[in-house]
Amino acid sequence: MRELDIRHARRLDHYTTGVFAAVNEEKEKIERAGGKVCNLSIGTPDFAPPEHVRRAMMDSAARPENWKYSLTDSDELLSAVADYYQSRFGVALDREMITSVHGTQEGMGHLGLALCDGGDVVLLPDPGYPIFEVGAYFGQAEIHYYPLLRENGFLPRLDRIDEEVLRRTKYMVLSYPSNPVGAAAGKDTYLEIMDYARKYGFLIINDNAYSDIIFDGREGFSFLSLPGAKEMGAEFFSLSKSFNVTGARISFLIGNPAIIDAVKLLRSQFDFGMFYPVQAAAVAALRGPLDGVKAQRDEYQRRRDAFCGGLRRAGWEVPDSQGTMFVWAPIPAGHGDSQSFCRELLQKTGVLSTPGHAFGPSGEGYVRFALVRPAEELARIAAHIGEKLGLSGR
Ligand SMILES: Cc1ncc(COP(=O)(O)O)c(C=O)c1O
The missing domain is CATH 3.90.1150.10 (Aspartate Aminotransferase, domain 1)
Incomplete structure (x- = not known):
């Protein structure tokens, strides 16, 4: 034997x-x-989590038909995300620009697999949220870390990155306000990085987990509200921290339809969609009061x-x-x-x-x-x- x-x-x-x-x-x-x-x-x-969000999940779960495979995001869910982005961030979205993911953790983890081939570079913040690395690693990308240093306000310095690296970069992950360093970045920082992305031909993936937890009068914003952003990248938009629904795993990847398609194609090989009661909770959160x-x-x-x-x-x-x-x-x-x-x-x-x-x-x-x-x-x-x-x- x-x-x-x-x-x-x-x-x-x-x-x-x-x-x-x-x-x-x-x-x-x-x-x-x-x-x-x-x-x-x-x-x-x-x-x-807000009472109306819990109630929506429970009401939906009480209905037997909501326990079957969902397979796709409901029209109700996609339009709730689109309406929210319009009213909260001033961003107009078409449906093919949106997909749900089971939390940013899962979505970001699979993104590298969906986008990278061997030899591609992925630019990640150091220090950064650990999941950023996972998809890039499994996607066999070459990971290049850009340091976030106190003397630079914990902002990226692309002028310090080798041009050869920038040329081979498939995507760069940005995330402000930033976990773990607690720094916020203004639109000017994003616009500057977008200039580099255009020049060297790479995508920007923004992790927008904390646009609702920002202090001293700063305004949270969506990267997608910046001119040209919808073409050159995508953004993860998690409800976890804004609505205290971390265990429900509700997040969205939103942006260039080709990126969304790639992620949907990959995920549809091993996933049958977001549980309908979770979709109902997401709709309630996005359409409900924000006070x-x-x-x-x-x-x-x-x-x-x-x-x-x-x-x-x-x-x-x-x-x-x-x-x-x-x-x-x-x-x-x-x-x-x-x-x-x-x-x-x-x-x-x-x-x-x-x-x-x-x-x-x-x-x-x-x-x-x-x-x-x-x-x-x-x-x-x-x-x-x-x-x-x-x-x-x-
Ligand atoms: C920067 C960042 N991105 C994503 C997440 C996780 O989001 P989700 O719960 O949607 O996976 C967190 C949670 O701590 C985070 O800090």
Whole structure:
């Protein structure tokens, strides 16, 4: 008898659970010993989804006919997305410019497979949201990271990228307000990058996860509202964070129909569409009142003020995030690298953060906190951190 070969495919060797597993192990050790951990490491909103969205899902799920394969996005869903884009972002969309995906995570993960051939370059932010890399890797693209550095306002510098790389680039991923660095970008930044994209012939893929979580009077916008953008790229538009529906997996890829077609062609090989009750929830969110979304943005800003302000008062110079539900904190001098600092923070304060290194090499020297607790609690946590780390507070 031959031995069974159950070893996973070599391509999966690329993925290890290293950094997150190490921090998580530490967390479990503390909990097993009866200690309490305050988890600010994961961006799962603590707010509830709107009542009308939950109701729409339940009503739809109560109908037996809504449990069959959906196969395609309903007309109702596509027109809800188109109407929302028109009223929220001033962008006119045709239906062939829209497809649902099971969350940006899944869509972005498959995008590289749908668009890339070996030898294509994909330009990704470093630090960046990890899923950006996955599709490009499985699509056998050559990945080129562009650093997001504090001295450049965490914005890309295309003038620093080799022309030969730009010429071979298939697509560049942009995402502002940015997870993990918390920076926002203006339209001028996008327009400048679009000039490069035109010159070198590459696509722009924008991940618009946080246009509703943006602070200090900045206006969230869609990349597709910029002149020429609908031809030269596409945008992921997730409802996860705006409507607190992370588990329902609702996102859309919107833009140039050729990109949408490629992604639909790939996905239709292994997917039979979005569950109708989830489509109903999406329609309810997009057609419903948006005052809750605005109130939530203001609450995130209050949390940002409480936490960043609190850390600064405690002696830790953490800049204010300009958007997203995250804080990107430079590690205070003398506290080691991001992984050892996260461990120190957890052991001394019980606060779990994510090491910046987990988002790419340029994330070293930082940790990321998620603003997933009320403002008053975050203010207390900030003071507690200052005290336990022995920072010299004001
Ligand atoms: C930048 C960014 N893109 C996408 C996502 C995930 O979106 P979805 O829930 O639609 O997969 C997140 C979630 O944290 C994110 O931070």
